[in-house]
Amino acid sequence: MRKKMICLAIAMSLMIPLFSLTAAANDPPLPPEINGPSSGKVGQPIEYEFCGEDPNGDDIQICVSWGDDTGETCFGPFPSGTCILLEHTWTAVGSYTINSYCTDIHEAKSENATKTVTIEKTKNRYIQFNFILQFLQNFPMIRYLLGL
Numbered sequence: 001m002r003k004k005m006i007c008l009a010i011a012m013s014l015m016i017p018l019f020s021l022t023a024a025a026n027d028p029p030l031p032p033e034i035n036g037p038s039s040g041k042v043g044q045p046i047e048y049e050f051c052g053e054d055p056n057g058d059d060i061q062i063c064v065s066w067g068d069d070t071g072e073t074c075f076g077p078f079p080s081g082t083c084i085l086l087e088h089t090w091t092a093v094g095s096y097t098i099n100s101y102c103t104d105i106h107e108a109k110s111e112n113a114t115k116t117v118t119i120e121k122t123k124n125r126y127i128q129f130n131f132i133l134q135f136l137q138n139f140p141m142i143r144y145l146l147g148l
Contacts, residue, residue: 029054029080029102031113032062038115041122042093048115050100051083058104067096067117077105090119 029052036048052060061076066088075084090096096117102110136143 025056026058026104026106026108027055028108029058029060029104029110031111032100032102034098034100034113034115036115037117039118039120040090042090042119043122045087045089046117047085047087048098049083049085052078052080052102052110054080054102054104056080056104058106060102060104063101063103065099066090067098068092068094072099074103090117093119093121095119 033051034048035051037046040046050062050064052062054060057080059077060080060082061074062078062082062084063072063074064086065072068090075086076082078084096119098115098117100113136146136148
């Protein structure tokens with residue numbers, strides 16, 4: 001009986017380091033890459049590519065916050081090395097910071113990646129064109145002279 005206890009103790013002492021090595025081997029994912037334009041217009045959708053990678057090859061989630069109080073959304077899990085395309089539309093003029101990070105399936109979190117986007121006012125050329133059409137309708141003689 002004593003030999004069995006000693007053998008069991010030796011076996012347990014050999015297994016504990018194996019478990020601690022596998023738990024310590026999980027590295028956090030790398031910060032995601034954010035590819036896309038750094039400027040846009042109010043009300044017009046802009047597409048961005050987010051690429052995430054985990055050094056251990058674990059599946060990842062990619063989390064994104066657009067910097068305009070629309071909250072944070074996470075996508076995935078995806079295989080390590082995946083790139084996703086996301087589209088966003090800003091509703092007001094300003095400078096916004098996109099924040100993104102990755103988490104792996106073991107809940108290890110990467111550092112944040114950021115991209116600053118400047119959103120400008122949309123020039124509405126349709127209104128100007130509509131004004132010209134309305135002017136021509138009110139003055140048929142000008143329309144006749146222009147051959148319209």
